[in-house]
Amino acid sequence: MALILKRAYQxxxxxxxxxSDPRALEYPLMRSPIPxxxxxxxxxxxxxxWGPEYMKTREPFNLKKIMIVYNILxxxxxxxxxxxxxxxxxxxxxxxxxVDYSNSYWGRKFLSVAYxxxxxxISDLLDTVFFVxxxxxxxxxxxxxxxxxxxxxxxxxxxxxxxGGHSYFVGMANAAVHxxxxxxxxxxxxxxxxxxxxxxxxxxxxxQLVQFGFILFVFVQLLFSGESCRYPKIIAxxxxxxxxxxxxxxxxxxxxxxxxxxxxxxxxxxLLKDDS
Numbered sequence: 001m002a003l004i005l006k007r008a009y010q011x012x013x014x015x016x017x018x019x020s021d022p023r024a025l026e027y028p029l030m031r032s033p034i035p036x037x038x039x040x041x042x043x044x045x046x047x048x049x050w051g052p053e054y055m056k057t058r059e060p061f062n063l064k065k066i067m068i069v070y071n072i073l074x075x076x077x078x079x080x081x082x083x084x085x086x087x088x089x090x091x092x093x094x095x096x097x098x099v100d101y102s103n104s105y106w107g108r109k110f111l112s113v114a115y116x117x118x119x120x121x122i123s124d125l126l127d128t129v130f131f132v133x134x135x136x137x138x139x140x141x142x143x144x145x146x147x148x149x150x151x152x153x154x155x156x157x158x159x160x161x162x163x164g165g166h167s168y169f170v171g172m173a174n175a176a177v178h179x180x181x182x183x184x185x186x187x188x189x190x191x192x193x194x195x196x197x198x199x200x201x202x203x204x205x206x207x208q209l210v211q212f213g214f215i216l217f218v219f220v221q222l223l224f225s226g227e228s229c230r231y232p233k234i235i236a237x238x239x240x241x242x243x244x245x246x247x248x249x250x251x252x253x254x255x256x257x258x259x260x261x262x263x264x265x266x267x268x269x270x271l272l273k274d275d276s
Contacts, residue, residue, distance in 0.1 A: 051132035060135040071186035081175035096229035099165035110164025117171040118155030166231045173211045216243040
């Protein structure tokens with residue numbers, strides 16, 4: 001047992017010190033995964049225990065002004081990542097983009113954008129906090145919780161070990177969709193009538209499915225990029241099943257919400273009409 005613990009201890013520091021990007025240590029929360037784990041633990045405790053208990057005997061908070069500001073900032077932040085994707089269009093290659101661990105302009109820029117993306121995923125956790133404070137607990141689904149939890153973990157790993165490279169496509173696609181999504185949230189925060197625009201909700205879910213499909217495609221073809229591509233292909237074996245799982249979850253939500261539910265409503269209306 002002591003030998004196993006010793007090996008685990010040595011493996012942990014080998015992973016954190018030898019395999020990680022030493023430049024990442026310049027950023028807060030990057031030395032160890034413990035702070036990120038604590039943040040996620042406190043978030044889970046709040047959305048499933050502390051928050052609902054606190055709100056049990058209280059009226060929903062009116063967070064309209066806060067959410068308007070929050071959604072505007074989220075739109076700008078995600079658009080910033082999309083902007084740098086456009087600026088780096090001659091550097092990134094969907095077939096193979098290796099991680100630039102140098103201190104060159106783009107080597108540093110990719111790392112800083114990766115860290116910015118990680119911090120952005122932490123800020124995304126406020127989405128769920130707002131749901132709880134507004135007593136919209138039905139929105140705190142497994143799909144929502146799993147996605148937000150996983151993106152924070154992914155953001156930390158990408159910054160710690162892979163500041164740029166092929167993993168940049170994940171952040172790029174995610175930021176593009178979130179720019180649109182937070183634009184929709186901004187509209188609904190400003191006027192609730194926008195939340196009734198089913199076609200817009202459906203479009204956002206479709207965009208999310210396209211996002212996961214795009215990431216899946218990019219990492220599947222990475223496996224066939226040949227030995228000349230020095231991006232660690234082992235990452236693809238984690239990204240591919242993760243995106244298949246997300247396509248399954250979002251696809252199931254899309255079918256139930258936008259295909260089966262309207263059909264049931266039409267059938268119910270037809271039956272009522274026949275009875276009358």
